[in-house]
C-alpha cells in the first residue's frame with residue numbers, strides 16, 4: 001500500500017481523503033497521526049492556492065516526504081465571496097464550525113432565495129522535496145439554506161445545498177458527498193499523479 005501525508009489537522013478532511021484515496025491503493029496519514037507536536041501552520045497567503053502551498057511545503061520540508069495539502073472554504077456571492085479564505089476563522093480564532101455557519105446565516109438574513117448562491121472551493125497542493133510544487137482547484141456550486149440541517153460532513157455542510165439537490169450537504173451520505181464535492185473535483189485533477197505514486 002502506498003502512503004501519502006495530508007498536511008491537515010482537520011479530521012473531516014482526513015476522513016474524506018482516506019475514502020477517496022482508497023481506490024488508488026493509497027493509505028493516508030495526517031498531522032493528527034504524528035507523535036510529535038506539530039505547530040499550527042500560519043496560513044497568510046492571499047489565495048486558497050497560496051495557503052495550500054504553504055501547508056504542503058512546510059510539512060514536505062520538515063519531513064522530507066511527498067505531501068498533499070488542502071485549503072478550502074465557502075464563497076458566498078451576496079457577501080462578495082466571503083468568508084472565502086477566511087472560512088475557518090469566520091466567527092473567531094477558535095475555528096468553531098457551528099458559530100461559523102450561524103454567522104453566515106445571520107449575514108444572509110435579508111437575502112432572498114435566488115441571491116443565496118455560493119460555492120465550496122478546494123485548492124490541493126502537491127509538494128515533494130526537490131520538485132516544483134503544483135496546485136489544482138475543484139469547486140462545488142450551490143446555495144445557502146435558511147436553516148442548518150443534517151448530521152453528515154463537517155464545517156458549513158449543514159447550510160450548503162449543492163446544485164441539483166434539495167438536501168444540504170450534511171444530509172448527503174459520505175459517498176454522495178465524495179462524488180460531487182469540491183475536494184473530489186480537485187482530486188480528480190491529480191488522479192494521474194496519484195496513480196503514478198510509488
Ligand SMILES: O=P(O)(O)OP(=O)(O)OP(=O)(O)OC[C@H]1O[C@@H](n2cnc3c(O)ncnc32)[C@H](O)[C@@H]1O
Nearest residue numbers: 008009010070071072073074087088154155156157
Ligand atoms: O488548515 P487545515 O489543518 O487543513 O484545517 P482547517 O480546518 O483550518 O482548513 P482550512 O484552513 O482549509 O479552512 C477550511 C474552512 O472551510 C470549511 N470547509 C472546507 N471544506 C469543507 C467541506 O467539505 N464542507 C464544509 N465545510 C468545509 C472548513 O470547515 C473550514 O472552516
Ligand SMILES: [Mg+2]
Nearest residue numbers: 010043071088
Ligand atoms: Mg486552516
